[in-house]
Amino acid sequence: MTTLTRNPGSREHGLTRTLRRRTGHSDVKIALFFIAPALIGFVFFYLVPTIRGIYLSFTEYNILGDPEWIGMENYQAIAKDPLFWNSLAVTGQYVLLNIALQTALALGLALLMHNVAKSTLIRGALLLPYLMSNVIAALLWFWMLDYQIGVVNQFIEWTGMSRIAFFGSEEWAIPTQALINTWRHMGYTALLIFAGLQAIPGHVYEVAKLDGASAWQTFRKITIPLLRPVLVLVLVVTVIGSFQVFDTVAVTTQGGPVNATRVIQYYIYQRAFTESDFGYGSAIAVILFLILALVAFIQMKFLKGNESDLD
Amino acid sequence: MKKKALGTLAAAAAAVLALSACGNGGSAESAKGEISYWLWDANQLPAYQQCADDFTKANPDITVKITQRGWDDYWSTLTNGFVGGTAPDVFTNHLGRYGELAENKQLLAIDEAVEKDGVDLSAYNEGLAELWVGQDGKRYGLPKDWDTIGLFYNKAMLAAAGITEEQMKELTWNPEDGGTYEKVIAHLTVDKNGKRGDEPGFDKNNVDVYGLGLNGGGDSSGQTEWSYLTNTTGWSHTDKNPWGTKYNYDDPKFQSSMEWFAGLADKGYMPKLETTVGASMADTFAAGKSAINAHGSWMIGQYTGYKGIEVGIAPTPVGPEGERASMFNGLADSIWAGTKKKDASIKWVEYLASAECQDVVASQAVVFPALKASSDKAAEAFAAKGVDVSAFTEHVKNKTTFLYPITDNTAKVKGIMEPAMDAVVSGKAPASSLTAANEQVNALFK
Missing domain, CATH: 1.20.5 (Single alpha-helices involved in coiled-coils or other helix-helix interfaces)
Structure with a gap:
């Protein structure tokens, strides 16, 4: 058997x-x-x-000679490098400001696009800043916000307040750049969220309406949960992008005043390309890579980005 | 992004090794064809284009393709070119950079050619030719021009303040009370209510016109910002120049000078550093925001070119040791070691350094050529335009110049000193904080 x-x-x-x-x-x-x-x-x-x-990252390499193996020396030096820790803090401050503002504004814009502004023209106009090159956008604002001859400071003076050194003061330099990039990217982020909104089936809203849910309740209990996978994706992508901030800094403050805008990408560039220390620059780049991988992992894990509540 | 760029560069590095190996080809090929030439100053482009055209007329089998790139991109593009094998055959070189390039074997030594072709090195302004002899004793360039520092001033503002141009020529300075230089600066400063900087009731927080303009913190050299003052006290940047191995930012003499300098902003006589990010110092001068600007001779054209402003130029003040001081910086044309047109490149460099080309440059009245005779012609050309440039030439005649600090690691020194100087000039840190920065700098040479 x-x-x-x-x-x-x-x-x-x-x-x-x-x-x-x-x-x-x-x-x-x-x-x-x-x-x-x-x-x-x-x-x-x-x-x-x-x-x-x-x-x-394990070598000393000035690009014109040959790389020379030095083991962990770069990493040991980085651990003791105050400018590296400063760059982390500065970048963190930038990412926090940029992402919080950008996501909130983009969500608002996306809701408006979804429910109010149905004309393609208006929806397209929201994307306009994104179509501009980063460098051009940065230079444009650099001039408009200039302390001496910028139009913004002229307005500020007319209202009776004193001029602001948007790029020159340590307090303002990072918020200014975070705002510029928020302005440039929020239309694009809004478009991504808008696509997510369109994927939510209309009948869910109809049921909510029949049950007498208020607009706020619908938003909190239906829109946000069903939008979560898209929001997580948007967050992962924009956070990574935000960590990479470089061009705005490179064309305006170049790390200054003092070290207020020496963001991590700019510091890598400075060490590698300006000071010809490609080994050291690579080591910081590897660390940045690990940080970004960790951030993305945490976001996916805790916000459950790969599951949908629709099922 | 960064990793990608690094990788591409690294891959290209392998290619350049192969390229440079066959770089010095046969002489028949290397003496004709097209050679590439880079420079960064757009103001000088027309003069050098003229030189290139004349050169091709005299040497019909060689053409020169000139590329102008702004200072900010110039050096990184050049480095990428060295690695990628696309660097120009000949390029304008800077004293602050050539040490590292020579050490990394990117520059062609031209001793043999200079000797064979009988280039008269004594015809250049004193010291300029020797600057381009590296630590290994080899010559890496022929001088093309030089610059010194002077005080550009707004004539109308001086007249309104009752300060004569003769007074401007007799200025004195010391780090304790700033001498007559500070008195003049204070008197030229005017607040929004029309009160002058040395009058009671002056409001330093609402200044309309600053006595002295500010370009920036000056990083490691302070070329136009403070070196014309600090170096009148007997202080110098390094233990020896060229090729010093120890920087002196910890010297109390230097720190007291910087304390005085930073104090000007605090007194309201000079703009705060944070307000100078953005619009250039020359443009703010043109907008009537400052009365005196210390700046280099390469800026003469720009300052005298502004419409509606009468500009005078005074020599820098006399310091505590009884002498004026100005940084003396010179540029040269160098040849890339990887060139395939070695002979044509040498010919072009020698032509650039010759009276034929330097006289053309002189006639355009934009910079001072390196040859003594051509320098005089440039001064005449400036005079013909109604500009008295003796404030700049006097430094050379009276030997009151000191050299731009030439050392190894200049890019790293700048990386350390830029934020450190910014912190001092903006008043965020005392000048004594430079001692710590100096230790970091000197650690680079161990």
């Missing part, structure tokens, strides 16, 4: 296994063929440079 029942069973099992393996094998070939273009690009432009960057 036992042998009889076991035999066909195991044979069948073996058969399906070989079948599965065979189909799996031919799938791999075809899949590889289609993935190849992306894979080659990924390997040569992402994977190899990343590994090379990690290798360089």
Whole structure:
């Protein structure tokens, strides 16, 4: 009995296994063929440079000579480098201001786009700042907010207040840049959230209305929970982008006044490209990579970005 | 982003090794064709384009392609070019940078050619040719121009304040009370109510016109900001120059000078550092916001070019040791070690350093060429435009110049000193805080 029942069973099992393996094998070939273009690009432009960057972080390398292996020395120096810790604090301040404002404003804008502003023209206009190059946007605001000749300070003076050194004072420099980039990115972020809003089925709202839910209740109990996966995605993407702030700083304050805007990307650039210390710069870049991976992981894990409440 | 850029550069680094290996090809190929030449000052582009055209007329088988890049991008693009094999054959070089380039074997030593072609090094203004001899004793460039510092002033404001141009020529300065220089600056400062800086009731928080303009903290060199003062006290940036290995920002003499300088902003005689981020110092001068600006001779064209403002130029003040002082900076043209057109490049560099080209530059009255004879022609060209440039040339004639500090690690020194100086000039930190920065700087040389 036992042998009889076991035999066909195991044979069948073996058969399906070989079948599965065979189909799996031919799938791999075809899949590889289609993935190849992306894979080659990924390997040569992402994977190899990343590994090379990690290798360089253990070397002393001024780019014109040969890299020299120094083990953990760069990392030890970074741990004791006050400018590195300063850059973390400054970047953190920037990200916090930028993300909080940008997400709140974008959510508001997206709701307006969804419920009020249905004209394509107006919806398109919200994207306009995003179509502008970062450098141009930064330079434009740099001039408008200039202490001596900027139009904004002229208005401030007319209202009887004293002029503000938007870029020159240590207190204002980071908030100013965070606001500029909020202005530039909120339209785009709003568009992403707007797409998420459109994916929420209308019948849920109809049911809520029938149950007599107020607008605020609908927003809190229906819109936000159903929007969560999109919001998490938007947060992950914008937080990573925000950590990478560089161009605005590079064309305006260049790390100053003193060290008030020496954000981490600018500090990497300064060490690597200005001071020819590519090993040290790579080491900070590796640390930034780890920080970003951790932040993204935490966001996905605790905000449950890969599950939807719609199911 | 960064990792990507690093990786691409690294990959390119391998390519350049292969390229530079076959860089010094046969002489027939290397003496003709197109060579590339970079410079950063847009004001000088027309003069050098003229030189390039004349050069091609004299050497029909060589053409020169000139590229002008702003100072901010110039050095990083150049470094990328060295690594990627796309650097120009010949480029304008700066004293603050060439030490590191020479050490990394990016520059072609031109001793042989200079000797063979009989370039007369004594025809250049004193000291300029020697600046380009590296630590290894080899020559890495031929001088093209020089600059010194002077005081640009608004003639109308001086007249209104009752200060004569003769007084401006006799200014004295010391770090204790600022001498007559501070008195003049104070008197030229006017607040919103029309009160002058040295009058009772002056409101230092509502200043309309500052006596002295401010360019920035001055980072490691203070070229136009404070070195024309600090170096009259007997202080110098480094233990020796060129190729010093110890910086002196911890010297009490230097720190007391910086204390005085930062104090000007506190007294309301000079704009606060935070207000100078953005619009250039020259433009704010043109807008009537400052009466005197200390600036370099390369700015003559810009200051005298503003419409509706009469500008005079006075020499920098006489310091406690009885002498004036000005940083003396010179540029040169260098050849990239990886050039494939070695012979043509040498010919072009020698032409740039010759009277033919330097006289063309002189006639445009934008900078002072390195050759003595051409310098005089430039002064005449300025005079023909109605600009008296003796404030700048006097420094050279009277030998009251000191050299731009030439050392290794200049980029790193600047990286440390920029925030440190900003903190002092903005009044956020006392000048004694520079001692700690100096220790960091000197640790680079150990």
